[in-house]
Amino acid sequence: MARSLNVNSAAWLFPFRGILYYSTHRFLWPLFKARLIPIILLSTFIYVLLFLFTYIPQVAFLAIFQGRTAWISGAFLVLGEGAAIVAALFEAFFVDETLVDIFDAVLVNEGHGELVTTSRVLYPQGDNIVQRLGKPTKGAVYAPFSLRQIVEFVILLPLNLVPVAGVPMFLLLTGYRAGPFHHWRYFQLLNVPKKQRKERIRQRQLHYTSFGTVALLLQLVPIFSMFFLMTTAVGSALWASELENRRGLLEQRREPAIPRYNDEEAA
Template sequence: MAHPVIQNVQRILYYPAKANLYACLYPFKGIFYFLGHPWLFPLLRTRFVPAFLLSAFVLLNLFFWTYLPQVAFLALFHHNGSAWVNGTFLVLGEGAAIVAILFEAFLVDESQVDVFDAVLVHKGHDDLVRQSRPVSEEHLNNPVLCLGKPTQPSVYGPFSFRQIAEFVILLPLNFIPYVGVPLFLLLTGYRAGPLQHWRYFKLRGFDRKQRNAFAKRRRLQYTFYGAVYLFLQLVPVLSMFFLLTAAVSSALWAADLETERRQQEARIQGQDYTDEPAGGVD
C-alpha cells in the first residue's frame, strides 16, 4: 500500500494533471476519429463549401484592411517582432467571432447534433440518444443513417451572447507580449468548454443546478478543453471542419464519462448486494 504522502501527492497533483491532459487531447482525438469514420463525411460535405467561402471572405478582408494597422499599434507595446505574432492571433480571433455570429451559431448546430448523436450511438450509448430521437437498427454500419428526426428541440450548443461578448472584450489581451495569447485562450475556454457538453447535459436531463455542479467539478478540464477548441477555431478557413470535429470530441468525452458513471453505479450496486446479510431458509 502506498505511503499516505504519496497518496496525497497523487490525489492533489498527479490525478488532476492527468485528467487535464486527457481533456486537452480530446479535440485532437475528435479529428482522428472523424477522419477514420467515413460515415461522418456527408455531414461536413453539405456545409463545407459555404463555410469555407464565408471564412475566406471574412479573413481576407480583415487581413487586408486591419492587420497592418493593428500590428503597428501592437508594436508600441511589443519588442523583437512579437507584434506580428500577436497581431495574427488578434485578427484570427476577430475573424472567428464574426464567422460565429454570421454562420456557425445559426446554421451548423443541426449538423453538430447529428455528429454528436451518431458518435454516441457508435460508442454504444444509443439509449441516451433515444431520449431525444428514434434510433433504428437497420444501418448498423452507419450510425448517421440510424438517426431519426428529433422528437424534441435539440440544440448542440446554445447561442451565447455572453460568450461572444467576452470573446470580443478579451481580445485586447493579445496586446500583452508572449503570454497574451495563451491567457486569452484560457479565459475564453473557461466558458466555451462546458458549452460543448450542452447536448450531453440535456440528454442526461440536467437542470441548471445539476449542469453547473457537473461543470464545476471538472472546471479545469473544461477550461483546457475549451482553450484547445478555440485555438483550433483560429485556424484560417478550417473553422467549419474543426466545429464538426469538436462535436466528435465532445461526444467521445461524453461517452467516456457515461461509461465511467455506469461502471461506478454497477460497482456500488455490487457492493450493496454483497454487503447484504445472507438469508437462511426457515
C-alpha cells in the same frame, strides 16, 4: 496532475482525438461534405478581408507597446476576430443541427444509443449510424447562442495587446467560458437541472477550461476553423461517452450484492 496528463482521459486531448476519430469513421464524412463549400467560401472570404484591411493597422498599433512581437500578437488578434465572425455566422445559419447529429451519432456508435433516444427517434436499421438518426423529439441544441460569450470574447480580445502573456491569457479565459458549452447537448440528453448542471461544471471546471482552450486554438486555424468545430463536437461526444462509461461502472459498484443461494441453508 497525473490523471490530467493521461492520454486516455485528459480533457485537453479530446479535441485531437475527435480529429482522429472523424478521419477513421466514414459515416461522419457526409455531415461535413454537406457543409464543405459554404465553409470554405465563408471562411476564406472573412479571413482574406480581415488580413487585407485590418492586420497591418493592428500590427502598427501593437508595435507601439510590443515592438517586434506585434507581428505575432497581431496575427492572433486577427485570427481571433475571424474565428468569432465565422463562428457566429456559420453557427447561426448552418452548423448547429449538424453538430447535434455528429454528437448523437458518435454516442450511438460508442454504445450509448439509449441516452440518445431520450431526445430523438433512433431507427433500428440503416446503412450507417447517421441514417439511423431520426427527428429530435425535444429541442436539440449542441451549444446555445450566448450573447454574453460573444461580448466577453470581444472584451477579452485586447488582452492580445499585452506582451508575451497576453495571448495565453486570452486563450485560457476564453476557454474557461467556452469549454462547458461543448457539453450542453450532453446535459440536455441527461435532462440535468440547471443547478445540478452548474455543479457538475464547477467540479470539472479545470477540465472544461483545458478542453475549451484547445478547441479555440483549433478554431483559430484559417479556413479549417469550422472543420475543427465539427471534429471538436466528435471529441466532445467521446468525452461524454467516457463519462457515461464511468457512471455505469459506479452504478454497478453501488448495486447491492445478490446473496448466493445455498442448498443446505434452504433445506
